[in-house]
Amino acid sequence: MNARIWTSFVEFGLAVLMSGFIIALIYKVFVRANPDFDMEAEIKKGNVAVGTLMGAIVFAAAMILQRGMGAVISMARMYFASPGEYAVSLWKLVLISLGHLAFSMLLAVITISVALRLFGRLDPGLKAGKRLKEGNLAIGILLASVVLVAAMYVGEGVSAVTKAMVPQPSIGRIEILR
Numbered sequence: 001m002n003a004r005i006w007t008s009f010v011e012f013g014l015a016v017l018m019s020g021f022i023i024a025l026i027y028k029v030f031v032r033a034n035p036d037f038d039m040e041a042e043i044k045k046g047n048v049a050v051g052t053l054m055g056a057i058v059f060a061a062a063m064i065l066q067r068g069m070g071a072v073i074s075m076a077r078m079y080f081a082s083p084g085e086y087a088v089s090l091w092k093l094v095l096i097s098l099g100h101l102a103f104s105m106l107l108a109v110i111t112i113s114v115a116l117r118l119f120g121r122l123d124p125g126l127k128a129g130k131r132l133k134e135g136n137l138a139i140g141i142l143l144a145s146v147v148l149v150a151a152m153y154v155g156e157g158v159s160a161v162t163k164a165m166v167p168q169p170s171i172g173r174i175e176i177l178r
Helices: 003-033 039-044 048-081 090-122 128-133 137-165
Strands: none
Touching: 003 039, 003 048, 003 090, 039 048, 048 090, 048 128, 048 137, 090 128, 090 137, 128 137
């Protein structure tokens, strides 16, 4: 089996494993990050407004994480395509990947939290958190849209930052003058 096919299967397997892990991680982080009320309890009670917002948060955070991990996936492809020539060992590649995941998750939490807080401050009379807890679906849809739009705009920036942080392989020395 050639290196390209092997790399594709490894990438697919990692994507399957990471997707389950990422979804659970995002859910747990954002349930705990909400200071206004217990989102998990509201979802268990059947609060559709909170469920709608949480669904958008999971989707938006996953979009941001995916953009952040794009650079690591490219780095892994290079490593598997030519492992002897790549400047980073496999264990360093794993550590860099975990670092990128943590950094991207931090950016997702900050982005989504700031977007929701900023929206709440722009219209304090709306009392979105209180209305959301009461089950106001219109508020849930509105806040879900705020989260998705914020993630859409921030995703490219996260991608640019993480690409800049990825170690690049050495292409050798070029001697111009002796």
